[in-house]
């Protein structure tokens with residue numbers, strides 16, 4: 001234990017000397033003593049406030065005044081009954097009459113002594129402030145009293161009036177008692193301090209960053225020790241989720257910050273009757289960096305909420321799909337979304353996630369288009385593999401693009417780990433890729449062994465009645481983007497859209513509306529504008545058939561476009577497309593991928 005550094009402010013010299021003498025024998029103490037009564041004492045305490053003292057010792061009124069200006073503990077060396085009896089005994093040998101004047105601490109002790117002495121009559125006067133002292137002394141003088149027993153301040157006033165005085169001094173026992181109490185108190189505080197310091201140092205050295213907020217959303221504790229820029233990003237991300245954590249009591253967020261990925265686990269920590277929203281933040285070790293498009297980490301708080309009920313439709317088929325999705329999203333059953341390009345599979349997957357119980361945890365999107373065996377191994381074997389979590393949502397998109405080796409890897413991982421039982425799995429697969437369901441394929445395993453629930457999103461050609469609502473949504477997104485007001489489409493323009501044959505579904509509709517929006521300077525988009533944009537769409541499609549004549553594309557790009565067009569014509573049946581092109585199915589698949 002370090003020495004206890006004590007500031008002594010004694011009201012009179014004798015007390016200072018006594019304290020210093022006693023302290024000399026106490027090795028635990030480092031005493032700095034000064035003399036100063038009442039306001040003089042306060043002045044000393046003010047001057048010494050930056051000198052790192054542990055405790056202040058003073059007496060009676062001076063101690064009371066010092067307490068008002070310091071946060072340090074102030075120990076009052078009390079006058080003991082023995083101190084008082086000593087002074088009375090001395091006064092009794094005086095031939096004249098004597099009285100006792102002082103603040104309550106002195107007079108209360110005297111009253112007890114008088115009672116113990118069979119009610120011996122003593123002239124005792126209690127004052128409550130310095131200003132009362134003179135009046136009180138005058139009264140005693142009138143009653144023939146010529147000796148006053150009192151504290152430093154009373155004695156000072158009495159002397160000025162020509163009275164004889166006896167100063168009540170603290171004896172050795174009172175000082176020793178005060179020192180013993182202080183040493184015991186500081187032993188206790190020092191054990192407590194040591195524990196807190198150790199906890200702080202342990203926390204500083206853990207891998208997790210910890211940030212706790214108080215009720216005013218200010219940081220109550222933080223051990224984030226990172227470069228300034230990243231530290232600010234971590235704190236700001238935690239701050240953003242304080243309300244959500246306070247409401248939900250538990251949240252998990254996964255967030256790429258800078259070039260690293262961080263996992264935030266939020267919990268409410270209770271201390272001393274108060275609740276502190278607290279985040280434990282861990283940098284994730286992964287070979288797949290957040291910039292890689294193959295794995296995307298999202299949270300419900302990252303974007304506006306999409307709910308199944310708010311997807312606009314008056315189409316019977318789509319309504320039924322939404323109804324089924326709502327039912328299955330209440331369970332933890334895996335789900336497969338089928339649909340042609342641009343039918344809204346990603347949006348639908350997000351709507352399932354946002355409306356489910358899993359929305360307090362992240363949704364991780366794994367795009368098979370960008371995955372390869374190396375990346376699958378990296379994600380499975382990583383010490384911070386996202387699959388080690390529980391109640392996450394995993395959305396595997398473009399499953400039709402997964403090659404055979406990757407399919408085998410994923411199937412064996414699912415079989416061995418049962419990770420799909422602890423998390424919500426959603427898969428998406430472009431309809432028409434019949435080979436995806438060949439005997440022994442992963443999709444067949446997912447459907448049969450994992451009992452995934454299939455949901456097929458209708459193509460836009462099957463839900464043309466939804467075109468007006470979809471157009472309104474797209475327009476309302478475009479207005480803030482371009483700062484332009486367009487109220488809708490002319491009825492004839494809507495009619496044209498409803499009679500168009502859509503190849504790329506909502507993606508294509510969205511693109512057309514954006515083009516028409518940019519070409520329009522009126523409140524309504526005219527049918528001529530839509531006609532023009534649709535005509536361009538047709539030309540773009542024909543360009544694909546005449547690729548050599550249009551653009552500056554490489555042979556690989558031209559091949560890919562031709563294959564995509566033939567596939568689309570063959571309703572995504574790969575066998576028929578390969579047959580038509582005179583190539584094998586595996587060649588067709590390879591050319592599509594690269």
Ligand SMILES: Nc1ncnc2c1ncn2[C@@H]1O[C@H](COP(=O)(O)OP(=O)(O)OP(=O)(O)O)[C@@H](O)[C@H]1O
Pocket residue numbers: 311312339340341342343344345346347348470473506507510
């Ligand atoms: N119900 C909807 N209401 C409004 N916009 C939608 C809706 N569904 C999808 N969209 C929009 O349509 C576009 C295509 O949707 P999305 O990306 O979900 O389709 P997808 O089927 O996943 O596409 P891909 O086949 O390319 O993977 C997106 O811009 C999306 O915002």
